[in-house]
Amino acid sequence: QVQLQESGPGLVKPSETLSLTCTVSDGSIRSYYWSWVRQPPGKGLEWIGYIFDTGSTSYNPSLKSRVTISVDTSKNQFSLKLTSVTAADTAVYYCARDRQWLVEGALTYYYYYAMDVWGQGTTVTVSS
């Protein structure tokens, strides 16, 4: 069963860049989408963005100007960079596999996506 593990600094200073890495083990990073999701203390889930193994990305419009997600298939890792952080970026950050399913519909087949494997999450605090 594929496993995901987030790693990176737990404390980042305001205005600096948050950098996290997700390592994929017991499975390949190829042929899947990989997402980052965050959860501020006591709040709900916020999708940050995803990347495909080819490097194709999609980002949350509200974070797009500050986010970069990259992939290193040779290391079976993908990474998140969030620039110009503030206290509002304090959160638990999760990485997740965004899996594709092919589901039969009334007339044809459709591709559906959902996050079926998650890392345990890593807490990042933005503070001086």
Next chain:
Amino acid sequence: DIQMTQSPSSLSASVGDRVAITCRASQSIGSYLNWYQQKPGKAPKLLIYATSSLQSGVPSRFSGSGSGTDFTLTINNLQPEDFATYYCQQSYSTPPERTFGQGTKVEIK
């Protein structure tokens, strides 16, 4: 951007109850709707994808329905381990983004 709105924000129920949580999208998303369960201090867990397809290993008391803009997660015969927060999430392909609802906390009455 597609917005997802869940209701209620919280509810109290007893073991054995039937519980329904609704999720409304700001525009039609077909059947591109997933449901997750999250317990305190844990990562979310996928329950249902594509509106009504049960993820492997998820008990059959969980079910999903709906299409377009209105969706429902139903939990039959609520069990003690079902007390958690539930999130809907859209994965509609255009635009290729993901959005979560704000969550529904299911508490013990």
